[in-house]
Amino acid sequence: MLRLCSLDEIPDGDAIGVKTALGEVVLIRQGREVVAYRNECPHLGIELNFQPDVFLDTEHRYIQCANHGALFQIEDGLCVFGPCQGASLTPLSVQLIDNSVCLSPDHARKD
Template sequence: MKFLCTTAELPESGSRGFDMDGRKLLAVRRAGQAYVYLNRCPHRGVPLEWQPDQFLDASASLIQCATHGALFLIESGECVAGPCAGQFLTALDSREDDQGIWVEF
């Protein structure tokens, strides 16, 4: 596993983007749990954020693709609205300990 960030660097209802080993990743914290996905929309293969570290919709309850507005569930990565409805973001195995968040490719 590779170290992603400290717990404090991903606050509750927050999102962050990362470049790791040539891959773009995004992490979101919801209800104390960190979720990590490849930063790639299944519709066009483009990065999701509209500004650095901005991956969530206005209510901070869904991941939103800036290109066509597709909306994804934070907990599963499932697209629930938009051109890729029914498709999923690519989830990465992750764990959190006293040091922070770790991710597996």
């Protein structure tokens, strides 16, 4: 179990990026729920963001790739608009332990 950050470090309704030995992880928080994805766009395999911790569209309804504007559903990472429509971000499995957001040992989310 790898501790990524405290829940309080993620603004509610927003996202942050956390660098790990496995690459950067994008964490999106909605209340006490946190979902995680690799910071890698399925369009070109490059990072989603230009600015640190800016991963969501202006209304905070979708994850947005800054490169070509692809929009991904927060809950499952599915691209619903843009050049990689139908493809998905790579989900990661995180757990909240006390107030810490932790990456599960097998990383991959099964849902």
